[in-house]
Amino acid sequence: MTTPASPHSDHDEKAAFEAIFDALEAPEIDVAWKNTAAEIDATPEMRKEAIAWVRNHRNFFVQALRDVNDPIDLRLTLALRYIELKSVWIQFNTTINYCLMNKGEADPRSLLCSSLISQLLISVESLLKPEEVEQISNFLNTPINV
Amino acid sequence: MLTGCGAMVSAAESRSENPWREIIYQRFRGLPAPLLCFPDGIIPAASIWTGSRVWLDALRASGLLPGDRVACALPPCPAFVQLLLAALWEGYTLALLPEGHVSEETLSSLDIRLLIADQPDAGLRRDHDNLPEHSARPALRPVKSSPTPHIQLLARGSGTSGVSKWVALSAANLLSVVRSHSPLLALEEARVLSVLPWHHLFGLVIELLPALFAGAEIIRAERGGRDPRELLTLGLEHQVTHLNAVPLTFLRLLEQPEGEALIRSLRGGVVGGAPISQYLATALHGTRLRVGYGQTEAAPGIALGEPGAFFEGCLGSALGCETRVTKEGMLEFRGPNLCLGLWGHAQLVAQDPEGWRCTGDLVEATTLGLRFVARADDCFKLANGRMVTPAAIESALRAKAPEHARFWVFTADNETLSLLYGSKGGTYAPSPTDLRAAFGGLFHLLHEVRALPSSEFHHTAKGELDRRAMRLALHGRGTLPLEGLSAPVPSLEKQLSRS
Numbered sequence: 275m276t277t278p279a280s281p282h283s284d285h286d287e288k289a290a291f292e293a294i295f296d297a298l299e300a301p302e303i304d305v306a307w308k309n310t311a312a313e314i315d316a317t318p319e320m321r322k323e324a325i326a327w328v329r330n331h332r333n334f335f336v337q338a339l340r341d342v343n344d345p346i347d348l349r350l351t352l353a354l355r356y357i358e359l360k361s362v363w364i365q366f367n368t369t370i371n372y373c374l375m376n377k378g379e380a381d382p383r384s385l386l387c388s389s390l391i392s393q394l395l396i397s398v399e400s401l402l403k404p405e406e407v408e409q410i411s412n413f414l415n416t417p418i419n420v
Numbered sequence: 421m422l423t424g425c426g427a428m429v430s431a432a433e434s435r436s437e438n439p440w441r442e443i444i445y446q447r448f449r450g451l452p453a454p455l456l457c458f459p460d461g462i463i464p465a466a467s468i469w470t471g472s473r474v475w476l477d478a479l480r481a482s483g484l485l486p487g488d489r490v491a492c493a494l495p496p497c498p499a500f501v502q503l504l505l506a507a508l509w510e511g512y513t514l515a516l517l518p519e520g521h522v523s524e525e526t527l528s529s530l531d532i533r534l535l536i537a538d539q540p541d542a543g544l545r546r547d548h549d550n551l552p553e554h555s556a557r558p559a560l561r562p563v564k565s566s567p568t569p570h571i572q573l574l575a576r577g578s579g580t581s582g583v584s585k586w587v588a589l590s591a592a593n594l595l596s597v598v599r600s601h602s603p604l605l606a607l608e609e610a611r612v613l614s615v616l617p618w619h620h621l622f623g624l625v626i627e628l629l630p631a632l633f634a635g636a637e638i639i640r641a642e643r644g645g646r647d648p649r650e651l652l653t654l655g656l657e658h659q660v661t662h663l664n665a666v667p668l669t670f671l672r673l674l675e676q677p678e679g680e681a682l683i684r685s686l687r688g689g690v691v692g693g694a695p696i697s698q699y700l701a702t703a704l705h706g707t708r709l710r711v712g713y714g715q716t717e718a719a720p721g722i723a724l725g726e727p728g729a730f731f732e733g734c735l736g737s738a739l740g741c742e743t744r745v746t747k748e749g750m751l752e753f754r755g756p757n758l759c760l761g762l763w764g765h766a767q768l769v770a771q772d773p774e775g776w777r778c779t780g781d782l783v784e785a786t787t788l789g790l791r792f793v794a795r796a797d798d799c800f801k802l803a804n805g806r807m808v809t810p811a812a813i814e815s816a817l818r819a820k821a822p823e824h825a826r827f828w829v830f831t832a833d834n835e836t837l838s839l840l841y842g843s844k845g846g847t848y849a850p851s852p853t854d855l856r857a858a859f860g861g862l863f864h865l866l867h868e869v870r871a872l873p874s875s876e877f878h879h880t881a882k883g884e885l886d887r888r889a890m891r892l893a894l895h896g897r898g899t900l901p902l903e904g905l906s907a908p909v910p911s912l913e914k915q916l917s918r919s
Contacts, residue, residue, distance in 0.1 A: 364450050371470035375551060417445040 316382035324386035471502035478552035486511035487567025493537035515574035516619035531766035596756035600740025607634035615645035621720035645669030666693040668883030694882035701730040816858035836867035842874035
């Protein structure tokens, strides 16, 4: 991860974070999630649960970053939370792929959660630099005991 | 790491030094690209990965061990790629058979433990990308010889003798060619229009593996290279950047109004598998395509040309191996691409790993690279001891003839030479001057020159003159409808003397 170069850039960075937090907490994102959920073959109850689930993830993400003042620790927290969200998405994706291959269908709850969290990931990714995203992706894709 | 699940990497795997595993894991697991585009669906890398793990689980459950010989007779489809990756991962010896050409004789000769083919009783799910059935535990065939973990692939050689030979290749052979060729194929963000059969090494090692490992989008043409309209449609729809094919496919494309524009728009691709004619060389000059040359015994890469550098018979320059031309003009190679040997009757006839391997191709070394002259198998000796290289004579005649003229030089009696020629519309005939120039010192042996409807010239799937079929038609069945009169040497000499 890179560190901020100057107090001026620290200030700019915090401002950028605030703008993203505002976007993540805006009512529009709830509408986008509802639209995404509506496209998946699931019951209304499942959709409601999934949206509540992703909303919790969003809230925890924003709060965790708001609680950290120092820019260096802020970027570390951002990276850790991104890794956590991405790990959740990877696990859903893996499960869905095996269900599709083995049974020809996947659990609607998994499909809902995977789709919603991938939308959240896209928003969060904009806070990271491309090289940081690549570094994390490489780390998450490093073979284990291959 | 957790164990006991087919999707997980087991402890046993961690002890392996299999070179493919890290490549496959990093290239496919959880990633969107490479992408396989088939007429009935698009398969991202993550699904290719999962499918390969489902295959691996099924193959392990059937009792297969590394080095067991598995025959794959699947068509180009997602299951082909998934099975291929599973076999590379586990170290099965994979024998690639053309779909629908599986015989008990072949399976027995290869000493196959398990056949995987797209047929009703094969234990494949008919409704789901040909993945293995959950409950199916295919019965393994009894085998005569022990497992062959050092052999990664058994591929049918493209010999012209008519007798099938199976070439045994190691993982190191395949990787050496993928590694030597990939950097020159310009596959970054490529969209590859795939027409080659994947059970041939040109399609597998020069096209499929490099494209997969580069994360390319691979668009499979349902009818292979046979339908140029399909290629044009797919080319436009997917904005393809690469096409690897035999010369005949490019000739068919050039016959289409938009064919040349598609070819010139390509960012890369390899033309190989058959000699480049003068006409095709001119048409491809200045494109970003490269000529490629190789043989199954070389896994299959031996030479590659520079982008857009084409001339009649060009083969490119040696890549990933050493080449030399003997004083008889025969091309030989050696290097890490050199096969382990030939496989037949359940045993390996090993090739000296340090030795030179004869390609059976007569070539010339030019300043622009190697130039193909003829297959040595196609050459013949007359009763007087004179060696005849018919392809060289035919090539010389073609250079002076209209675009689609065809020629066949042969001997009917082992003492004299005959020439059959044909052209579109049947209006062309070679002049005595051109005949004398092409036959050179053999001209006095030219006994007959006859016209043949151009439709009666037989060609192989790669577009080369099929000399065996021509000879069968002439002698075996006697069905060649010869036209025109024979032109005995005296009449030619008279004409020449007047000119």
